[in-house]
Amino acid sequence: MGRTAKSDLVTLFAALTDPTRLRLLNLMDGREVCVCYFVEILKQGQPKISRHLAYLRRAGIVEARRDGKWMHYRIERPDDPKVASILDATLHSFKGDRDMQADLARLEKACCEPQRFVTLQGVPMPLTV
Template structure:
């Protein structure tokens, strides 16, 4: 569970999401990411460190260069963990015919909005006739 929380924490930043999107195309060195993101080297390195600690990216050293790429294996593991935590229980409840409480709340909210709209329309029609 702690690893999944670390995963979501790493994804909670727009810059890190952009980095992951870029690395999904191909591996890149820090200098390429700096150029594309228009950020300082320390800022990009900070984000890469968080992504690496979460197991989302790999780094490969080639001489003085470090290239970063997505860690596909860990990505798949996180997908499976996410499915076990959230998707599987929801699917099981739906199979049993148990409606999620959020669906009941949404229905209540929708009903309230419809009733409010009907009152507004009725009020505007009554006011327009006098």
């Protein structure tokens, strides 16, 4: 039995209620990111980050890809136009948020200088999607 539009909206809104999940979406906007970067940027443990990513995957807005031992995540645009418009508005709202922009600056710094971060040694760089 498929999900209804109402259940998709409920699931989406539930996914968007957590600040960590919002920060993850912000970091994935327009790029595919290895989980190691999330751990480094958000300063949270890998199990906690993975639980949040699994929640976003269940909501149908994040996809994962394995590359050897690395897991990469990216935003998956929902088919339902209502759900997609809410996700788009959420992502757009991050552009005016100082904390979200600080996360992006930390990601940029980590990408440009991965040698400064022990946890990022040998980790693939985020890919633009």
